[in-house]
Amino acid sequence: MIEARAVSKRYGDKVAVDALTFTVKPGVVTGFLGPNGAGKSTTIRMIMGLDAPTSGSVTVNGKPYRKHPAPLHEVGALLEAKAVHTGRSAYNHLLALALSTGIPRRRVDEVIDLVGLHEVARKRVGGFSLGMGQRLGVAAALLGDPATLVLDEPVNGLDPQGILWIRTLLRGLAAEGRTVFVSSHLMSEMALTAEHLIVIGKGKLIADTSVEEFIRRASSRVVRVRTPEATRLRDLLTGPDVGVTSLAAGLLEVSGLDGAEIGRVACREAIPLEELTPVQASLEEAFMELTDDALEYRVTPAAQERSAS
Ligand SMILES: Nc1ncnc2c1ncn2[C@@H]1O[C@H](COP(=O)(O)OP(=O)(O)OP(=O)(O)O)[C@@H](O)[C@H]1O
Known part of the structure; x- marks a missing residue:
């Protein structure tokens, strides 16, 4: 110990x-x-x-x-x-x-x-x-x-x-x-x-x-939703902290609601769901998010560009 x-x-x-x-x-x-x-x-x-x-x-x-x-x-x-x-x-x-x-x-x-x-x-x-x-x-x-x-x-x-x-x-x-x-x-x-x-x-x-x-x-609550009625579902998913992004035709990424909440809305409105997947941050992402303010020497975008060229 x-x-x-x-x-x-x-x-x-x-x-x-x-x-x-x-x-x-x-x-x-x-x-x-x-x-x-x-x-x-x-x-x-x-x-x-x-x-x-x-x-x-x-x-x-x-x-x-x-x-x-x-x-x-x-x-x-x-x-x-x-x-x-x-x-x-x-x-x-x-x-x-x-x-x-x-x-x-x-x-x-x-x-x-x-x-x-x-x-x-x-x-x-x-x-x-x-x-x-x-x-x-x-x-x-x-x-x-x-x-x-x-x-x-x-x-x-x-x-x-x-x-x-x-x-x-x-x-x-x-x-x-x-x-x-x-x-x-x-x-x-x-x-x-x-x-x-x-x-x-x-x-x-x-x-x-x-x-x-x-x-x-550290994971933000993000859920990937696949549905043929993406536009209709998108309009129904509202709330103060809810964000919906269209990734592709029929594919949404929703933040601020969990899978169960999205599923309930879809069920109530008879919208078929083909996929409902919580997107988990990798440990690496979680680490970067939590320690971001704590980096002693932050790499600025300009320095990153210089080292890449
Ligand atoms: N003998 C020392 N004199 C002055 N500063 C020191 C000394 N030892 C460590 N430091 C400073 O204290 C801070 C913490 O250093 P430390 O080596 O404990 O970090 P670390 O987490 O082990 O990092 P790393 O992964 O780079 O080894 C750094 O800013 C370092 O420059």
């Missing part, structure tokens, strides 16, 4: 994290989302005791990270900056970590198997691909068999097979009852991996909700 209570971090005049309060619960994968510069890495560094909050507090399993006598058993982390001795083999890298923290040698073999690095465990880490490096990072995070895992952008640069592997692993670890907190700026990836989301923008909390609810909240 991770608990942030009004945690803030200031660098000079810059407020990187602004009074964030949230709880990350065990048993589900929680996605930590926000556009670039939102404050995700800073928050994760504070969780891991690498940065001190300017105000507020953040605890892991009830205590600040640094107050745990054996922190590797409490929380394992995969952070963006990798500190790996490239001349060492994967096995020796993990063994050094294990021995310096009182973890038995057999646990090294266990985590190597768990992340599928068995065949390359004796090879120098310097020659590892990005995907193998990520697996090694995950192995290190799992060494202490921690109840809580924190991963900063674990799928960055991975191929589809690597992404699938991380996704399956994280869901499995959560299913064992662990707390799994994973940052990403990729909504589509989080939709497949996480059940719960904490979304931040410019250091502030934007949403703390299930993935399902997140989409629902």
